[in-house]
Amino acid sequence: MQELFGKIIQLTALFMTFLIINFFLTNVSSIRYTESIDFTIWYSYESEPVKEKNMYFGEYIRKKRLSDERELTMQDVADHLGISLSYMSAIENRHKPPFDGDKLESLAKFLQLSDDETAMMFDLAGRENREVPYDLQDTFMYDEVGDLARYALRQSKAGFIKEEDWKSFIREMEAKKRIQK
Numbered sequence: 001m002q003e004l005f006g007k008i009i010q011l012t013a014l015f016m017t018f019l020i021i022n023f024f025l026t027n028v029s030s031i032r033y034t035e036s037i038d039f040t041i042w043y044s045y046e047s048e049p050v051k052e053k054n055m056y057f058g059e060y061i062r063k064k065r066l067s068d069e070r071e072l073t074m075q076d077v078a079d080h081l082g083i084s085l086s087y088m089s090a091i092e093n094r095h096k097p098p099f100d101g102d103k104l105e106s107l108a109k110f111l112q113l114s115d116d117e118t119a120m121m122f123d124l125a126g127r128e129n130r131e132v133p134y135d136l137q138d139t140f141m142y143d144e145v146g147d148l149a150r151y152a153l154r155q156s157k158a159g160f161i162k163e164e165d166w167k168s169f170i171r172e173m174e175a176k177k178r179i180q181k
Contacts, residue, residue, distance in 0.1 A: 057124040058092040064111045064121075072111075080110045098125035101134040 065072045078088035081103050090096040099107065104125055108118040119135065126133035132140045140146040155161050 055124065056094055057098040057121070057128050058094050060121060060124050061107070061111075062092045064113065064117065068111060077107070077110065081106060098128050101137075104134050 061077075065074070065077055070076075074088045074092065075085050078085045081088070081099070083103075087096065091098065098104070104122060108121060111117075113121060119133075122133040122135045126136075131137075140149060152161065156166070
């Protein structure tokens with residue numbers, strides 16, 4: 001029974017993470033968790049707030065490329081990924097869909113993205129490709145936790161799990177994470 005309860009908790013964590021990511025990807029660009037157990041929603045690019053729903057994968061990559069102190073060009077990124085300059089330009093300008101998983105991983109390493117920035121890049125690519133983000137696909141589709149997460153997401157879609165339930169769960173997980181550190 002405890003093992004089942006543990007799996008349900010894991011599923012709920014994955015499900016809530018997915019829902020929160022999906023919610024914030026369509027409404028805001030980032031969350032900052034404050035010590036008062038409250039979510040502060042923010043995004044700052046050149047000191048102006050920007051809603052994440054207005055940012056696309058190509059724009060995100062361009063911002064990261066241009067803000068890199070190595071002064072990376074599109075050609076630098078294209079060469080690293082083994083693609084043509086015209087294909088890289090088409091990606092940045094939304095004329096082609098985002099890359100697949102291997103190129104996403106290579107791009108994250110090349111741009112020296114943090115874990116949060118990499119997750120954001122995966123989420124943006126997943127959203128534009130209308131699929132589960134690359135870094136969550138195996139877990140979401142093939143692990144027992146993924147089965148539980150999909151079940152929980154469907155329950156939420158049906159209205160049985162409310163947004164406040166997810167927020168409460170995330171607060172509990174964040175508190176647990178802080179205690180374990």
